Amino acid sequence: MKKSSLVILLLVSIFFGFITSKPIHSHAQSPVTEWLVEYAEDARMTFSEELEGRVEVRKKISSDVELWSVKEGIDAETLRRELQEDPNVLLIEANVERHLAAESSNDPYIVEQWWLPRVGAETIWSRVSEQKKDVTVAVIDSGIDTQHVDLQKRIQLGGQNFYNDNDNGNVRDETGHGTKVSGIIAAEYGNREGVSGIAGPFDVKILPLKVFGASQTTKTSYIIAAIDHAVKLKADVINLSLGGPVKSDIEERAIQRAIQAGITVVAAAGNKAEEDNRPFYPASYEHVISVGSTDQRNQHVKSSNYNENLTLVAPGTFIFTTTNEGDYGVGEGTSFSSPIVAGAAAIVKSLQPEKTPQEIKEILQATATRLAEPGTSLYFGSGLLSLERVHQMLPAQKIPVHSVELSAEAVTMDLAIGVNSPSVTDTTPEPKFALYATVHPVNATDQTVIWSSSDPSIAEVDQRGVVTAKKVGTVFVTARANGAAAIATVNVVRNGVGYEFTSDFDNQKVLATKVFTVIFTQPLSPLKDYSQDIVISRESDGGTRVLDFTAKVNPLNFRQLWIQPNTSWNEGSHYLTVTKNVQNTHLLTLHKESRMMFYSGYK
Known part of the structure; x- marks a missing residue:
């Protein structure tokens, strides 16, 4: 039986890399004014008039979770204790902060996407013809530039603004962070504009779920609502380039619901390693793919959080990608390592839709390139993401034959003339003609062509496609390749006189x-x-x-x-x-x- 719980909303900050002007060493929380309350299943949600009189607003976050905003001057802790004693209340938590996990950079000369070849993206792009499923990645972030030329064709319908209820259809990005993340995953490939996302030619769409406004701080209540929305819309992957040091049981329960629904959840490990390196959430929750950062030398980025929960690492410095106003720029931090892995998970899902989130996580871990030296495994997890090794691990490509094309569709061979094809050097008196078959697509796995004649007594064909005329008549020479076929009509005549088309029925x-x-x-x-x-x-x-x-x-x-x-x-x-x-x-x-x-x- 599913249990609900009353949850306290946690403020959430997106990882924008280096977005603060000075380091924050204090972890003191502001006085609690909001609680997330999760109820037991089918529990009543009514309380005494006196208790509810101490609450400014009660807002429904999901089916079993509400956000309670405490009135000014009310003792929030006393209210929490009273609520916790109610048997209808499962959980109650403060609405803690989450921050963007990014470090911003404006270097105008970093224009090369060095990280694409570093993780072997182009290798697996060759499998695009094997894609079995269109994939949607829910980017829970600051929104997206919906008019960006590299993104506008990559946006899935159903995006929503959870930060502002009065403008819930507007996912406009006010900071540029979500636009950067989205471009790393799915910037349009092959359109002669800007950059390409790691998904390259694969059909991968972005579902923008906005939980940040103009600042880099948000609340867990918005994230929980966005996660449930992603589940409702049947997203395949969720990317969370955000987090904070305070664990939220209610947020974790929402994430586990998503994973149980078949959604792979990828999150940034955080950029606080040089401050206190505390566990970062949601990256540190069970079953989440936690992503740290490496630089262009495959070295650990000093700011990237590391711990036993780290799954693997991906490039996180000088990541050139899409930005607001249709522009391009650079991002740094685990915020931009996470979408590289989220895009990789989307590719695996598109090729093998039956894979569960845990199986996808295991594939990415098993194929990662080992970077750790003895005693340093916490810095890299299973290693550096390698789509090249994922490509090698997947079953061998089988590209089917779509069609066969012959060099001629009708041939006339005269027994009185002898050899009439300059490409045939055989000097026997029987006329010969060489047919050539082209298999489409040209990279089909099995291009073996089998030749046959409908009547070898009139004209026979060898397995090189060379036709030899025998006697007057008409035959059909067929070239077959894996179920596809093409037919050439071969008319054998003598001194220009030969078999005429005779209908078996009245014209x-x-x-x-x-x-x-x-x-x-x-x-x-x-x-x-x-x-x-x-x-x-x-x-x-x-x-x-x-x-x-x-x-x-x-x-x-x-x-x-x-x-x-x-x-x-x-x-x-x-x-x-x-x-x-x-x-x-x-x-x-x-x-x-x-x-x-x-x-x-x-x-």
């Missing part, structure tokens, strides 16, 4: 939208596309091939094949041949071709 005049029904004695395969086994041409010798038609089995009668134009048959004569390649459900082929000539001239 017909038909409507331009005519659908031909071919009846077979044996059932055909209902899901097979038979168009590659049908030859339709505008010339009797097979020339001027017609390609814009389909040949599909009648779903109500598997012995019938429907041949129909995609739009309409062009006006004029057509020569249609059902080749011997047509197979029934037992893979048996026809004994002979069936031919028909028809004239299309009616609308």
Whole structure:
């Protein structure tokens, strides 16, 4: 049974790297004026008039959590103790601070994305044709520049402003932090503009969930609401480039709900290592991928928090990315290491949608490049993110063949002339002609081509595509590659006289939208596309091939094949041949071709 709890809101600060003008060494909290209250499931949420009179505002954060704002002059601690004694209250916490985990830099000369090759991004981009799922990364941050040329096509609908209830549809970024984070993940690839996100050509979208205004401080109440929204919209990954030193049980419960819903949660480890290196939350919660920073020499960045909760590290210095006002700039800190890993998690999810958050975490850990020397593992976790090694770990790429293209669609070979192809050096008296097959795409895994002739007694073909004429007649030479096929019509003549196209049926005049029904004695395969086994041409010798038609089995009668134009048959004569390649459900082929000539001239 799910338990609810009354939670105290924690102020949350995003990691903008170096965003403060001077270090803060004191951890003293301001007097508590807000409590997060989480209720037990199905609990009542009404209290005495006297108790509620001490509260300025009660605001619902999620289904079981409320934010209580205490009136000025009221003893907040006494109120907390009274609430905690109520059996309907599960948890009560202060609404603590969270800060952006970034260090800002304005170096105008850092324009190279050195971190992309460092983590092997380009290697795994070669697998984009294997993407099985479109992926959404919820960026819980300061919003996004929705008009940025490198981001506007990468924004998922459903973004929301949790910082300002009166403007909840406005996710405009007031600080630029969220825009930087979003660009690192998914800046558009190949648009000849600016930069590319780590997702490169993969279809990865950003769901902007705004929890910061113009400052670098927010509250856990906003983060909790944003996390629940990401769960509701079925995001695949959550990036949290923010945090603070105070643990929130209610925030952690929201994060665990997200993970249980199948969302991989990635968070910045923090930039306070030189101050006190206290555990940073939410990065230090169980099952969260906690990300630290390395520099261009793969060294630990001194400010990057390190502890036993650190999962792995990623580049975090001079990270060139998108900024507000359609511009570009540099970010530093674990705020910008975290989205590199979040983008990597999104790629893995897109390739293997069945993977759970824990499995994705384990893949990234197992493939990380080890950097630690003895006694230094806390600084690097499992090591430096390596998408190249992820690529090597995933199953070998299998790129299917989409189509086969032949160098000629119709060939005439004259027995009286002999060799008529300059590319064939055989000096035997039988005429020969070399056909060439091109497999598409050119990087298909298996490009093996199998050649066959519908009647080798007329013309045979070897496995190099060389056709040898034998006697007068017409045959169909087929080149097959992994289910795709192309057919060339080969007409063998003697002294220019040879086999003429003879229809097996009366020539017909038909409507331009005519659908031909071919009846077979044996059932055909209902899901097979038979168009590659049908030859339709505008010339009797097979020339001027017609390609814009389909040949599909009648779903109500598997012995019938429907041949129909995609739009309409062009006006004029057509020569249609059902080749011997047509197979029934037992893979048996026809004994002979069936031919028909028809004239299309009616609308």
